[in-house]
Amino acid sequence: MNKSASVVIIGGGISGCAIAYNLAKKGVKDVIIIEKEYLSSGATGRCGAGIRMQWGTEMNCRLAKYSVEFFETANEVLEYAGDVEFKQGGYLIIAATEKEVAQFQKNIKLQNSLGIPSRYITPQEAKEIVPHMDETQILGAAFNPKDGHLNPFHTTQAYADAAVRLGVEIMKYTEVTGIKVENGKIAGVQTDKGYISTPVVVNAAGGHAQIISEMVGVKLPLYSERHQILVTEAVEPMQGPMFMSFSQNIYCQQTPHGSFIMGRGDPTEPRDLRVTSSWEFLEEMAKTCIRFLPPLKDIRMVRQWAGLYNMSPDAQPIYGPVKDVEGFFLACGYSGHGFMFGPVTGVVVSESILGEEHTIPVDALSYDRFEKGELILEPSVV
């Protein structure tokens, strides 16, 4: 079954679906998304799905702000029949070290200058926002009431449904086995279901992005690592914001459904594609969670799982074309933040493909920044 398309997007997560939607909206109707399993089966469906504007670099603040503003009206804009379950309960990022206090105050100044309504608050004020926290464990906190959380499956589905209505084709359970390049230009994509001739390929393969890039001979400075997460039984609403700490390594959010989703990073995690679960994570996660949020000792966890962070050297995404292979575009290296950047990814990558001016200047996130050595490291990452 051979076919052709103007653009082939590899990866049916939020990025791939958002790019397809934006392209179709701009009139590029013959777009094909290829997904190895089902929509949001990779990092998107495995992530914590938190959305925050509280970042340490101007670039990330701008990207996140755009995304949050989009999510506020996502149900309406995408005309979704379901609900993306956007809960705007804020992010409470606690400062547990003096270094963090200083960093947060600096971050907030930057964020405020960009129109992000974050503020620095005392432990007592933090306690008023999350009454069940142990405020004696913290020195202060940064709070932005506009941050929040979504249901990643429904959000991706909303983009996918809108894209399909505009003519996009989604090939589920289809695996890319090779990418054909002729005279330095993309010629087509080989899959286990047939060949698709196309001049443009977008690499939105999440944790597998480096493998896809190798198919066209581009070696990306990316690696993937497992991040684990757990979910509890549902209880009545008791925690508004995402509770988070960079230095203490925790994020914990109650979803509108009532369950708590929490995760942490592990610096000793090997760099590979495993998504198995470990008991070590479970034990450390429970300990950290109870230390800061004591009443959660009585909540039962029901499931743990893992997903892949696609790590870039500066913990920021890579957007746009690759010089050596004409027609090959990147949307990867999110370093754990691909879901929340989904809306902006859709906009800027579609603009790159169509040669349009970027709504948000993202040239600094292009692939050649690594050659030039122009890296700005994002300090605010779990």
Place this chain on the structure above:
Amino acid sequence: MIKTDIVVIGGGPAGICAAINAASSGAKVLLLDRDSQLGGQLIKQTHMFFGSQKQHASVRGIDIPGILVKEMEEYKDNIQIMLDATVLGIYEDGVLTIEKNDDYIKIKPKGIIVATGASEKFPAFPNNDLPGIYGAGAVQTLMNVYGVSPGKSVFMVGAGNIGLIVSYQLVQAGVEVKGVICRGPRYGGYAVHASKLKRIGVPIMPGHRVIHAHGKDKLERITLIKLDENKKEISGTEFDIETDVLCISTGLTPLGELLWQMGCEMKFIREFSGHVPVRNEELETTVPGVFVAGDVAGIEEASSAMVEGRLAGLCCAKKLGFTNPEYSSLKEDYLQQLHDLRSGPVGDGIRKGLAKIVV
């Protein structure tokens, strides 16, 4: 973290027998059960068992755990029993996490025998979730373990051995059984069980299905419909029966979650009503050192579960280097017992299922 040779998960007939034979071969065994007593579902079986003397035939199910536990005492130096202990997960490094009362425990064994049994199937019909609609196992637990009657009257869905036996047990407990139905044109259980019920006056009605349950806060009434030879509904034959308990006995499905977690190759086998592990004649799965026995390997009778347990225990120990001096003759005996139990007409399905799953 507890280190041991073999962990046996599940203290029902299969698990106890597995522990006995692993321990008698010289392995250190840890036997886990999430209930506060050993015996699994035997503790609710008031009827006498079938099979041969070797599988304790004509002994009541409730009395079998006692016999097995006594046998286990012989090897008490090699067997540690942990009750009220639920295995939560098996991780990539072979570590088991366990909740026991208020404790959280980890175990790292060299071999694992999974004897987790089965869980009851849940049928779909409107209002199937009303209080008063209970699984047959639940009804048995309530009346035979805790001495509480499930209700004033019971209607039984399912006429396999469990449906027929539980109906009989309900009458013994003084509960009116208004009828027993099954979808097919013939009941599935043993004829002797059906005859016992008929003598008492319980109607057995093959070729019926529940299409609706009714009741405000709990079950009050059910609607049945007649089915033709091909289990198709005959419209216009609907009728209602008043009852406050509907007992569901539409089959069991193997509880293989831990096997999935360990990455054992699993296959859906119709004859065993669910996914069961691919295994060899010695009951070792595709993950080396992981063995299975009893209902988790495919739904059968307790008699074969006990023999499977013995075989798995013997072979798992051997795999770890603990060879019973009588290994060969015991193994041959167990295989022969299993062969005999499965050889008759009622073993048809089991033999068919095994042909698809044993490699």
Place this chain on the structure above:
Amino acid sequence: MRIESHPILTFEKGKIVKFTYNGKEMEGYEGEPIAAALHAQGIKVLGYTHHRNRPRGFYCAIGNCSSCLMVVNGKPNVRTCVEKLTEGAVVETQKGRGELK
């Protein structure tokens, strides 16, 4: 209803303990599951669901299905088909998700 006489079984009961169900004082046997003690008093409805307000009783009675969740001693989501009855237990119908205090 308790089964008073049985042709085969004799029930070894624990000692009688008092507990409350939605504030009402009741008696049951120590160590039996809470759901069994309630059922013996004719109480089948253990909770109501969050989304559709459906009544819920137990289904499997061996801790598999989580259909029997109640609030016990102030803690929600307790599987009462396996949770043992203790002296003075405070048992309440769970409406919806249950509150963690």
Place this chain on the structure above:
Amino acid sequence: MLKSTGIPNEKDLESVIPPKERLAKGPVAIIECFEKIPCNPCYTHCARGAIKEFEDINDRPQLNYDICNGCSICVSHCPGLAIFIVDETYSDTEALVKIPYELLPLPVEGSFVTGMDRGGKPICRAKVVKVQNPKFQDKTPIISLAVPKELSMVVRFLSLEDYYSDSTIICRCEEVTLGEVRELIRKGYKTVEEIKRISRCGMGPCQGRTCQQLIMEEIAKATGERIEDIKVHNYRPPILPIKLGRINGGEKNE
């Protein structure tokens, strides 16, 4: 016929069903009023003037299909409850039928009911897309039903009686119904894991122990696949829910 059975026949209906081309353009009113009776609220309430002026109050309404935009104002004002709105552009496979409904209880938006034909015979499962009951409709709520496209001119009423078992609970923990699962399968969700993630079916404390095989059976029924070939969902620890406080940092003696 109509005068003996109360059910309009095909010939009656021919005169009120718009041509295919019009139906393909969007919502339109179907005025099933076949008898000359002294009544004209449909005409007086149509703000667009789509119904031809009545010369005699006994005239039968004549709708100009090109002017009618299916706004549904006439529906709740028709004393005979004889006007329906049909939108065949609702989706590729479904049409939307708007029905006046004056019984209690009202159906719930998002739930599944049984679509009935003009003779009160159950004909299909139907999803309640909308329940409109503003004051100006004066207690004649309008129910929007999504029905299979080929039944757009057949379904004219609804019953809350669950003939197709759609309100049957399939997942006890998360209260997912058979109807919701069937809807997802119809939309192209073909594996247990996909259905689980979008609907939470099987994500509750029992971890799918009670519902997984039922979902597999529904997938098998809808796709014709053998149940043996249907992939199960991912099995993840823990097998049973455990309090975080029990795990807290590991074993007590560590």
